[in-house]
Structures are given as C-alpha cells and as structure tokens.
Amino acid sequence: MISHEIKIAFEEYHTFEELNDTDKALCLEAEKALAGSHSPYSNFSVGAALRLKSGRIIYGSNQENAAYPSGLCAERVALFTWGANFANDPIEAMAVTAHTDKFTINKPITPCGSCLQVLAEYEKKQAASIRTLLYCRNGAVWATQGADSFLPFMFFEDRLAAVPV
Ligand SMILES: [Zn+2]
Helix, strand or coil, rough: CCCCCCCCCEEEEECHHHHHHHHHHHHHHHHHHHHCEECCCCCCEEEEEEEECCCCCEECCCEECCHHHHHHHHHHHHHHHHHHHHCCEECCCCCEEECCCCCCCCCCCCCHHHHHHHHHHHHHHHHHCEEEEECCCCCCEEEEEEEEHHCCCCHHHHCCCCCCC
16 A cells, blocks of 8 residues: 655735736636626626636636526636637636625635636646636635646546557
8 A cells, every 4th residue: 555645735815915916917807707697596606717828818707597507617617718719829827706795705715626627628738737816805815826736636538548459
C-alpha cells in the first residue's frame, strides 16, 4: 500500500480592494452577469465572467427551470458559450460571484464538481490553465491558477489505455 497526499494552492485576499486592477475588473464583470440570472426557485443568483485573450468578456449566469434538472450553473453557461462561439480565443481568467437576499454569504462561492470538470476540459483544450477568482461581495476573494487546485482527480480519458486487439 502506498499512501499519497495531495496539496492544493490558492490565494486568499481579505477584500476585493487587495486585488490588482485586472482581477478587480473581471470581478466587476461577474457582478454585471448577475443581472441575467434566472433563479426564481432558489433566489440565489450566480454570475460568471470569462476574460479572453483578446479582451472579450463572456457572461454567464445560473438558469433555473421548473423542471429542476433542466437548469444550468452560471459557470457552465459561460464556459459552453465560449466553447460554442469563441474557442479560438483562449480563456485567461474566470470570475464568479453570487447574490441572495435569503442568506448571508460568508465565504466565496465555489463551482460545483460538474463545472470544475468542464473548466478542466477547456484548460486541456486550449493547453493553458485558467485563473479563477471566487468573489464574495463584501468579503474574501479566493484565487487559483488551474482547475486541478479544486479537482485533483478530474476525469481525463488519458488515464485509460486502449486494450490491444
Ligand atoms: Zn456548477
């Protein structure tokens, strides 16, 4: 038996004000994305903004549905918009924020496992990691470089080897 230990790395900024101007600007774009949220069931709005190499910003927001599984997270709305329309313009960074009147958000909102898997897929597709900013209004900001800091056991088919015929 071999025992393994995996360490992850992320930056924590006590407030938005500690961020550099580039990161601040993308967090503010994520705030703008909140306006597109369709969240009448949870009353929990999530906004995501991608900054591409060209400087283009792509917005995503959570889209809920009366048939619950038909909805989608803000991060994947933004990431799939990129994949379908702008995949020749690499993603440099993604910022995510949230708003609700129902709860107090004490810590930055982290993407779900499915969104992290999609983030990892696109990092592989563009052969470059994506800086991710998790932004809590009036609180801390967490930042990472690359999905593997969130999801070290992400699924990639290159862990599989074809059976010889
Ligand atoms: Zn998600």
